[in-house]
Amino acid sequence: MNILSIETATEHGSVAVLHGDELLVRRIQGAANHSEAVLRDLRELLAEAGLAVAQLDAVAFGAGPGAFTGLRLACGVAQGIALAADLGVAAIGSLQALALQVGAARVLVATDARMGEIYCATFVTDAAGVPQPQGVPRCCAPLELELPPGEWSAAGSAFRAWPEELEARTAGRLVACLPDLHPRAEEVARLGAIQARAGRLVAPELAAPLYVRDKVALTTAERLARGGRA
Incomplete structure (x- = not known):
């Protein structure tokens, strides 16, 4: 299975090529560098793997939730490559990719959504080692987080x-907490391969980011009410 993947939902961007059992990765630090580096790094990875775009089985991207600009970039690049090569697309939840990185049986993922809010979701890992979402991702204030009973491993900014x-x-129910983990292209590629094998790819024109929150900025009054500056 040959999968190309893009993850730019946070400032810690990355791209990857999964070629059989081999996984090649490039890191892209800083959101401002994502648009410049993504296509260049993907070309370099394909060359390193000895693959042409026509030899790919699918293109996967981190669909979010996350930074609006990063999500649009990843989706747009995935759509463009897939359209040109007549490939299907795997839109992978960035929180699920982060849960796969943790590798625990029960995972709470919570990432900083800015504006005084977080993105959060819980996952239970199935017999195949794939974290399955327990409901849909939420955007809420940190003090509105809802955690089901039991012990959980946690990760996210x-x-x-x-x-x-x-x-x-969380009231002492976390058995581990990994605050410095971020979604990565390698887990997006692995989850994309699972979707490709299961025949769950979508046409490029139907691929879309998972925004969760439509509002991207606070008004001046809202910033002042939260103790910020005008």
Whole structure:
């Protein structure tokens, strides 16, 4: 299975090519560099793997939730490559990709959504080792996080941004917490391969980001109400 993947939902971007059992990766630090580096790095990875675009089985991208610009970039690049090569697209939830990176049986993922909010979701890993979402991702205030009963492993930037608030909501039920993990293209590629094998790819024109939140900025009054500057 040959999968090309893009993950730019956060400032910690990456691209990857899964070629059989071999996984080639490039990191792209800083959101401002994503648009310049994605296509260049993908070309280099394909050359390193000895693959032409026509030899790919699918294109996968991190669909979010995350930064609007990064999600649109990943989706647009995936659509363009897939359309040109007549390939299907796998739109992979970025929180699911992060849960796969954790590799635990029960995972709470929470990432910083800015504007005083977090993106969060819970996952239970199935017998095949794939984290299955328990409901849909939410965007909420940290103190509105809802965690089902039981013990969980946790990951995501929200635990660095809102440690006290999330500690209050998880009430000592976290057996591990990895606040410095970010969604990566390698897990997006692996989940994309699973979708491709299952015949669950979508046509490029139907691929879309998972925004969760439509609002991208606060008004001046809202910033002042939250203790910010005008």
